[in-house]
Amino acid sequence: MEDKRVKSVLKWMQVVMVSVIALMIVVPTKVQAEEAIPVLADAAIVVDAETGQILYGQNDEAVLGIASMSKMMSEYLLFEAIEEGLVSWDEEYQVTDYSHRISQDLRLSNVPLRRDGLYTMKELYEAMAIYSANAATIGIAETIAGTEKAFVQMMNDKAVELGIEDAHFVNSTGLNNSFLLGMHPEGTGEDEENTMSARSVAILTKALLDDYPEILETAKIPELMFREGTSDEIRMVNWNTMLPGMEYEYEGMDGLKTGTTDFAGHSFAGTAKRDGVRLIAVVMKAVDAEGEGSYKARFDATRALLDHGFAFQEVELMKAGQQFMGQESLPVEKGEQEQVAIAVKEPVRLMVPSAQQEAYRTELELTEEAPITATVEEGQTVGQVKVLDATDNEVQYLQEKPAADVVATETVERSNWFALSMKSAVDFIKGLF
Missing domain, CATH: 2.60.410.10 (D-Ala-D-Ala carboxypeptidase, C-terminal domain)
Known part of the structure; x- marks a missing residue:
């Protein structure tokens, strides 16, 4: 009788031990799953800007549309050209028929350019960095390379030089070529658009911040008047409304570049700095809980990524x-x-x-x-x-x-x-x- 009791107790203890071990295995797995970031986007990544350490990645190697985040490469090439003495901030650009016609398209983010106008590189750069002005970007490309076609080749070459293997640039702006009124760069398709992975966008962002950190002095400006005091003045409000004092403000946010097209959806390469730590967050084709893309959706996704990253130490x-x-x-x-x-x-x-x-x-x-x-x-x-x-x-x-x-x-x-x-x-x- 006692043997049966002993066996019964031993069997009960065995069941308890198995249950405890099972809990020890299951609980950490559950905790890990709960730590996943609710990023509603086709791709996302957040990295430490100093080392490039990836703190979270979600489909970050998928090649997707990048829209106006492309302008970060145009900015890189402009800063490089300034550094090498090929152009200067005071150098004036003579508006071409191409840039003039694009600047008059009210569907696009633009500052209006006069056909007979002269605009400095500084003016065009501010319009590109703050207002994502497309014709201004074309003007910079034409000044540096002579033609946008030649500039696009420079963009693709620079991507390879920076170690980016999946970039495909077809224009300087990130627009779909169909918006370029038939004047898209020769050799590119009439409905093509710039593409890259979220990881590569983060590489480009880091390179821009490492090599030309002064970009943030302009990127963090909430709004600026283009051609202030003239009949052409226009108020440029930064599309990055996560900047301090703006609608979706985020502590430490000071850059960098938004992007929106039908193909790329609502995307953003943002950077913020807190307590000496700078992070880079990239979201591509962000949506809300109903699956709809919006400015808010991309900033909500960016906020989730940055909150996650700043929880690291x-x-x-x-x-x-x-x-x-x-x-x-x-x-x-x-x-x-x-x-x-x-x-x-x-x-x-x-x-x-x-x-x-x-x-x-x-x-x-x-x-x-x-x-x-x-x-x-x-x-x-x-x-x-x-x-x-x-x-x-x-x-x-x-x-x-x-x-x-x-x-x-x-x-x-x-x-x-x-x-x-x-x-x-x-x-x-x-x-x-």
Whole structure:
């Protein structure tokens, strides 16, 4: 009778243990699922602007329409041309029939240009950066390259140079070519539009911020008068209404570029800075709960991404000079010592969610198979630090991750020929027995 009771108790305890283990497995999975960001968009990404670390990605490698986010490439090429002395901010543009006719199209974002007018690069740039003025962008393209066709080639070439492999530019503005009144760049389709992935838009945004941070001085202006004091003046209100004091304001927001077409939907490449941390968020074809695209939808999606990103904080996973437990040294072949001590060269820092700091871990990834052949120099790179997140996936970056080298902390000289010969003889004798 007692045996039956004991068996019954043991069986009950077994059931309880299985249930507890099941809960331990299911609960973290549920928590992870609940942490997914409610981004209603065809694609989205948020990254740390300094390192390019991806904090969240959603279909971010899908190639989609980018609309006026294209103008970030036009801005990059303008700043580069200014830097190289090819054009100046005071240089005047003589309006062409092409730019004039586009500027009169009230369906588009534009500042009106006079057919016989002269406009400085500074004026056209402000109209492009603040008001997404399409004819002004064409004027900049024609000034830099002579024709928009040549400028589009520059845009595609620069994309490759920046490491963007999926960009396809057909015009300088991001409009569908069908809006260009039959004057779209030669060699492009009459209904084509610029395309790129969200990840690549983030790469372009980061490059613009890294190389020409002064873009933000203009991008953060809520409104400005074009040609103020003249009969052509027009009030330019920034399309980025997440700027402070505007309808969808967001703390720290200071750029960068919206985009809207039927093909691309409501898209946005935004950037904000808080407490020394700058983030880049990209949303493409954002919609609301009913599946309708709108300005609000794209800013709601951007807000969700930035809120998620600012919940991360920078941590130091390894200090400079720190060693991997159990891997403090590597075997050396043909050296005066049989081992060489190794350690991390620089601190390993990254952004992690506040609630998951302990879940991130590091691994040693050797650059060559051990043993290492002597001579081994102090400071010689022998590997890199691999960082894994809470789900054991390697932390991802937009492009190359920042170097976190593991180096030899001492020099191990190569043994002389006599010592090597004696060692070989000893090893041979040991092998016999």
